[in-house]
Every structure is written in C-alpha cells, then in structure tokens.
Amino acid sequence: MGELLLGQTLGFAANPMTHGPGAARVSARGGVLIEGGMIVAVGEADDLRRAHPSARVTDYGDALISAGFVDAHAHYPQTAIIASWGKRLIDWLQSYTFPEEMRFGDPDYAAEIATRYFDLVLANGTTTVCSYCTIHPESVDAFFTEAARRGLRAYAGKTCMDRDTAPDGLRDTAQSAHDDSARLLSRWHGKDRLSYVITPRFSPTSTPEQLEALGALWARHPDCLMQTHLSEQTDEVAWVKGLYPSARDYLDTYESHGLLGPGAVFGHAIYLEPRERDRLREVDASLVHCPTSNTFIGSGLFDMDGLSRAGHRIGLATDTGGGSSFSMLRTMAAAYEVAQLRGRALHPAELWWLATQGAARSLRADDRIGNLAPGMEADIVAVDLASTPAIAQRAKRAGDIWEAVFPTIMMGDDRAIREVWTGGARVTT
Numbered sequence: 001m002g003e004l005l006l007g008q009t010l011g012f013a014a015n016p017m018t019h020g021p022g023a024a025r026v027s028a029r030g031g032v033l034i035e036g037g038m039i040v041a042v043g044e045a046d047d048l049r050r051a052h053p054s055a056r057v058t059d060y061g062d063a064l065i066s067a068g069f070v071d072a073h074a075h076y077p078q079t080a081i082i083a084s085w086g087k088r089l090i091d092w093l094q095s096y097t098f099p100e101e102m103r104f105g106d107p108d109y110a111a112e113i114a115t116r117y118f119d120l121v122l123a124n125g126t127t128t129v130c131s132y133c134t135i136h137p138e139s140v141d142a143f144f145t146e147a148a149r150r151g152l153r154a155y156a157g158k159t160c161m162d163r164d165t166a167p168d169g170l171r172d173t174a175q176s177a178h179d180d181s182a183r184l185l186s187r188w189h190g191k192d193r194l195s196y197v198i199t200p201r202f203s204p205t206s207t208p209e210q211l212e213a214l215g216a217l218w219a220r221h222p223d224c225l226m227q228t229h230l231s232e233q234t235d236e237v238a239w240v241k242g243l244y245p246s247a248r249d250y251l252d253t254y255e256s257h258g259l260l261g262p263g264a265v266f267g268h269a270i271y272l273e274p275r276e277r278d279r280l281r282e283v284d285a286s287l288v289h290c291p292t293s294n295t296f297i298g299s300g301l302f303d304m305d306g307l308s309r310a311g312h313r314i315g316l317a318t319d320t321g322g323g324s325s326f327s328m329l330r331t332m333a334a335a336y337e338v339a340q341l342r343g344r345a346l347h348p349a350e351l352w353w354l355a356t357q358g359a360a361r362s363l364r365a366d367d368r369i370g371n372l373a374p375g376m377e378a379d380i381v382a383v384d385l386a387s388t389p390a391i392a393q394r395a396k397r398a399g400d401i402w403e404a405v406f407p408t409i410m411m412g413d414d415r416a417i418r419e420v421w422t423g424g425a426r427v428t429t
C-alpha cells in the first residue's frame with residue numbers, strides 16, 4: 001500500500017552552501033513513496049511503480065516535489081498587522097505590534113488568528129514554523145492546539161517581557177515568565193509533533209532577572225530550543241548598550257544569563273561584532289536570516305556569504321508580520337536580492353536548501369524534516385513551476401532544472417503551491 005507521488009523530485013545529499021549545487025538530488029521523472037506518515041523511498045517513477053504496484057498514485061506531472069518549506073522565525077500573533085506602513089523596528093513594535101499582541105489574552109481571538117495563520121502558511125507550502133507567541137499562555141495554547149489538530153511538526157513559545165520598555169498590559173514578571181514557560185513546556189513539549197521553545201523576546205524588553213530565570217529553565221530542559229532576537233537594527237544595538245552597560249556586546253546580554261548554547265536560535269543577527277561572530281560559531285548557535293523583514297523594516301543586509309563561509313548554522317524565515325510575506329518562495333527571492341546587494345549571487349539550490357534543510361537544521365530538526373529522503377517525515381510540497389503566465393513563459397526557455405526553478409523562486413507565490421502533504425496526509429482546504 002502507501003501513497004506514491006510522482007513528478008520532478010528535489011532533495012539534498014549534502015549542503016549546497018558548502019558542497020555546491022551538485023549536492024542536490026534531482027530527478028526529472030521521480031517518485032516519493034509514503035507509508036505510515038514517513039517517506040520510505042525516493043527514486044525513479046518507473047522503478048517505484050514496478051516495486052509498489054498497490055500504492056495509490058498521485059501524478060504531479062512536471063511539478064516539483066520537495067520537502068515542505070520550514071519557516072524558522074515567525075510571529076503568528078502579528079498575522080493581522082502584516083504590511084503596516086512607515087516605521088522602523090522600535091516604533092513599529094510600539095505602534096503596531098504591541099497593541100495587537102495585547103489582544104491575545106482572549107483565547108477566542110488567539111484561536112481565530114492561529115487558524116488563519118496556519119491556513120496561510122500551508123497555502124504557501126510551509127509545513128513547519130517556529131513562532132513566537134505573546135506574553136499570554138492562552139496564545140501558546142491556541143497555537144499548539146491548532147498545530148496538533150492539523151498534525152504539524154511545530155515550534156513555539158510564550159514571548160517573555162517584564163521590563164518597563166514594554167507597555168502596561170503586555171508585561172509579565174521574571175517569576176511568572178519562568179513559571180508559565182515551565183508549565184507550557186510540560187504541557188506541550190514532545191506532545192505529538194510539537195516542541196516548546198523558551199522565548200525571551202529580546203534583551204531590551206527583559207530585565208536581567210528575567211533572562212537569568214529563563215536561562216535557569218533552559219539549563220533544566222536542554223533538549224528545548226531557545227529563541228530570541230539579536231542585532232537587527234543599529235538603534236536597537238545602541239539601546240541594548242544603554243540598558244546593559246556592563247555587557248561586552250549584545251550577545252553577552254544573553255550569554256551572561258545562560259542563554260547561549262547549541263540550541264539557541266537568534267533571529268536577524270545583522271550587526272555582529274567579531275567576538276559575537278566567534279562565540280556564535282564556537283557554540284554552533286543558529287542564525288536565522290529574515291530578508292523580507294530586514295528590507296521592509298529597513299534593518300540591513302545579512303552577511304550570508306561571510307557567515308556561511310565561516311561555518312555558521314543558518315536558517316531562513318519570514319519573520320511575519322515584520323516580514324512582508326507568508327511565502328518562503330518570496331523569502332528566497334528576498335534572500336537572493338539581499339545577497340546580490342552584498343556581491344554574492346546565491347544559487348537556486350542554495351536558496352531552496354535554506355528554505356528546507358537549512359531552516360530545519362537551524363531548528364536542529366534536519367534529521368526529521370526539510371528533505372526528501374527515506375526516513376524523513378512526509379511533509380511535502382508539490383510546486384507548479386509554471387503557475388503564472390510570466391513564470392510559464394520564462395520557465396519554457398529553461399535549459400536545466402535550476403533555470404526552471406529560479407523564475408518560481410523570484411516570481412512565485414501561493415499560486416505555485418499545487419498540493420501540500422503533512423505527516424503523510426494530503427492537506428485539504
């Protein structure tokens with residue numbers, strides 16, 4: 001039995017950022033066999049058909065079959081304020097983000113937005129996200145309840161903020177952040193395909209006492225990830241210097257409170273000092289590039305070339321609603337454009353890897369998701385490489401798979417997503 005998906009298949013035998021585009025495994029007429037929620041075989045369509053005559057066949061023709069996209073940094077509570085005009089990070093948070101996040105103490109509103117959010121990301125071919133919630137435990141319950149209902153592998157945590165830099169009504173305390181996080185962790189971490197992530201928002205909205213308390217919690221649960229923001233805008237870096245005068249640098253505000261380690265996932269990481277780069281590399285912490293956010297909020301240009309050459313663990317993400325799109329295709333396009341502005345043309349294989357294996361690797365989940373290979377969970381997207389007239393006419397001229405894929409990376413959106421599978425089941429809308 002099982003499900004056999006046929007089409008052009010794309011997986012990775014290694015990291016194309018370090019091994020070149022030849023690390024990709026492509027078949028013009030390939031197949032993926034799914035059984036019990038897992039990928040059990042990837043090969044040539046004809047071979048798989050012969051070997052598994054009773055499997056139910058879904059033939060996607062020329063469409064590209066890939067691992068579902070992984071979005072390594074997002075804020076689901078910001079869904080309704082995406083594309084809010086005219087601000088930079090600090091006033092964007094104060095004008096748009098914080099007022100919206102205040103609404104998530106209402107479990108009905110949190111559930112409504114969680115449902116809308118997962119509808120949107122799945123329509124864009126994203127099968128796993130790592131999200132911030134709000135300070136409210138209700139926002140975490142809403143996220144995980146919806147992810148579990150849909151059988152998704154998903155990551156999230158209660159966003160912790162106890163400093164008076166956050167507004168009235170949107171603050172916890174060092175103690176309540178610790179206790180709520182601990183309770184939510186024990187409720188959700190390891191249930192179904194869900195993982196709890198310890199989530200101080202960023203140093204400017206936490207007291208040292210809160211960072212310390214969350215560092216202690218992480219020390220007791222080292223199998224959890226810890227996510228936060230690092231060096232996104234120059235004004236923010238200066239703010240941190242003022243709030244933490246004895247810290248060596250921004251990273252040190254986390255490091256000195258037990259919040260630096262291999263499972264740390266730092267969003268943005270644009271303005272890094274040499275010591276910070278060295279320490280992040282040394283401990284093998286993850287850096288998550290959020291290119292549509294960095295252009296939209298006017299943050300700056302992530303050093304993909306330098307950091308990947310130095311061996312940093314790098315993922316890709318939308319950072320919605322600071323990011324301007326739910327689509328990882330649009331996010332790949334922005335990553336391409338940002339890298340171009342720094343003199344490096346990322347290969348389509350590198351972009352696709354960053355949106356699948358790379359993002360999964362930044363969440364330390366690349367042994368389970370983000371690749372089309374036997375033993376991986378069957379989270380899969382079928383991508384139409386001719387989804388609009390403009391893309392179709394360009395793809396027609398393609399001489400190889402990468403020339404066929406690149407127009408969809410640059411111009412594609414949710415119209416390119418033919419079908420999505422999560423945990424071996426077809427997603428129906």
Ligand code: GUN
Pocket residue numbers: 075089093097201202229232293297319322323
């Ligand atoms: N830094 C702290 N909080 C946020 C947020 O919600 N979005 C972005 N882009 N940066 C942040």
Ligand code: ZN
Pocket residue numbers: 073074075229267319322
């Ligand atoms: Zn963020």
